[in-house]
Structures are given as structure tokens and as C-alpha cells.
Amino acid sequence: MAGGIAKAYQSAEIIEGISLMRYVRMPIEVESPEEYGYGNIRFNLSESSIADQSLSSLGLTVPDLTLLYGEHRGSLALRELIVSNEPELNADDVLIAGGAAGALFIIATALLGADDHLAVVRPNYATNLETPRAIGCPISFVDLAFEDGFALDIQRLADVLTPATKLISITCPHNPTGVTISEEELRGVARLAADSGCLLLVDETYRDLSLTGKLPMAATLGSHVISVSSLSKAYGVPGIRVGWIINSDPRLQEIFLAAKEQISICGSVINEWVAEEILKRRDAFLEPTLVEWRRRLDRIATWIEGEDLLEWIRPSGGVVCFPRMKADPPGGTDAFYRRLLQDHGTYVGPGHWFEMPDRYFRLGYGWPTAEELEGGLAGISAALRSE
């Protein structure tokens, strides 16, 4: 009997037929530093957040909370804090999710099907591409090019829309390039979506890390616009998995809530408490972060401008940039990444994490200590030259 079950389970057809969703692990997750093992990396320049915080670095001691099922939308206090600077929005427009990743999953599975169409900018944070793919939704990609400064051409976005387009999906500030669109462009994309009768998703996970002035929260631009963000990147707390969806159409919010209730009913009482405490001190937390971030960006600029084997588009948001090798390194890119890690203990995000050639890599300069950052930059320069 047991053998029969095992035999059945091994059948390729059964595994293939297991789900309507075609889940495939994404390279950015398979090869992530936490899966590879933080202990195996000396200079970790692959992260896209500021340094990870701890309860003590945040000055927090968790009180004796009652561990009940929390409010399904997320605690009211937390939702109020998230939109406290947005007079057009209120707590009912906010749904707490398991990180921005969980929010993106809810949105894609709630809105997209095999008969719909998605227009999405690429490169992008992998989930923005992979969940719609898993659903089998037809996708048009609008590819950003180094030669254009990774700028978004709204006309190209308009050109791929069809009557079946249900969703336009952009990320701003952009991961992995750190490039930001202007407020006028953001409003232009929101107008395009409205005129085309589709929804707009703006993944604004890096919004609090903007050099060129913070863009308006996208959800304030109309009830057809959906904002996604989290505390993971600018606040260095990806481990609490608190992100959110903001949208002012109650019908959409009801659908997103239904999806969340089927996934997890509600969020974690402890994690939401930590999130509230962080957001109560938002400005005090962000101020020193932004000072240090600008200093580091200048440091990266000095290094890269003196590094004749690399070129880049200087970012204006996030804590990442996406340099490009001017030529194949000795032995090719695989050999480069191997010696970078093995000989120089340095880890970066290779282009294929973002469906780009491996001559590009994402360099995260906000997470390592200043010394680790220096060690990693030296490692990259050395690995670009050594055989």
C-alpha cells in the first residue's frame, strides 16, 4: 500500500497536474544569501535593504500581548499610521499583508487569470513577473535599457496595452536599478491606466528611500491605483514580514481581504505591534538612515567612476544600483561570480536574478557595514581582473 502511494506520488503527470498555479522557485530566492548561508559570505553586497535591525537596536521590548486572532485587515492603529500623512486616504484603504511579497501575491492572484493581460516593466523584482506567470496570465514586458538610463517610456507602455489588459505594473523607485520616475511621469502612467480602463499597481517598497523627493503615494492618484509597500527595505525589518496594499476602492479591498483570509486569516499580533512601534518613530528612524545612505551613494559613485571596467546609471532611490561590466571578465561571467565569492568572499546579485545578462549585477550598498562595503568593492575590482 505504502509502495503504491509512493509510486503514484513519483508520477510526473500527477506532479504536473497538482495545481493550476505553476510554481517555480525564482533564482533570486534559490540563490539568496539567506538560502546560501550568511556564514558563507564575508562581504554581502547582494541585499536590497538597509542593515537588518534587532529589537534592541530599535529600543523595543515586546510587552505581554494577547495572542488572539487580530483584526483581519491588520491592526487599526497600524493601518492609521501607514496613511497618517495622506489626508485623502484612511485606514479602511489599507490591508496588511505578509510583506510586500505577500501583497503582490494577493493582488496578482485576485486580479489576473489566463484570459487577462498584464503589462509589466522589466527588469523588476522577481515576484512582479513570476506570480502572473505562475497563473498563466499573458504578459507584455516593457524592457528598460541601460542606454536610455533605465528610464520608463510611457508611450512604449501605452503601445503594449490591449483591450484585455487588466493591470499595468511598475516599481518605483525601481529594483534593481534604483532609478526613479518623476511625479509627472507617475501621474502620466496613472492617467494612461484610467484612460485604458485598467488598474495600475505601483510597487513603492522603496518610496521612503528617494533622493529626488518622495513621490506621492500612488494610491492617492485614483481608486484604480494600488500601492504596495512594506517595512522591509527602508526600516531594515524584513523578518517581521509586514507589508501592505493601499487602494481606495472598497470593492477591490474586499476581494484582497478575501484572498488574505484564505491565506492566513489575519497577521501576527507580535509583528504588527513591532511595525506600529517603528512607524510611530518613522521620522526619527529615517533621518539618520537617509544621511548615511547619501554618504554611501557618494562612495559608490567615487568607486565606480574610477573603475574603468564598469559603467552604471547613478540611482536616485532604493539602496541598490545595477552596474554593467564593459566587457566579459576573464573566463566569462560564471567564472567572475565564482572567484568573487570563493576568492574574495563577496556576494552580489547577478543579472539573471532579474532576467538580464550576467554582465549586469545588483550591488546593494545599504546593508553591509561600511567596512564590509569597502571589502566587497575591492573584491569586485579584483575579481574583474584576476583569472
Ligand SMILES: Cc1ncc(COP(=O)(O)O)c(C=O)c1O
Ligand atoms: C520592489 C520590491 N517589492 C517587493 C519586495 C518584497 O519585499 P518584502 O516582502 O520583504 O516586503 C522586494 C524585495 O526585494 C522588492 O525589492
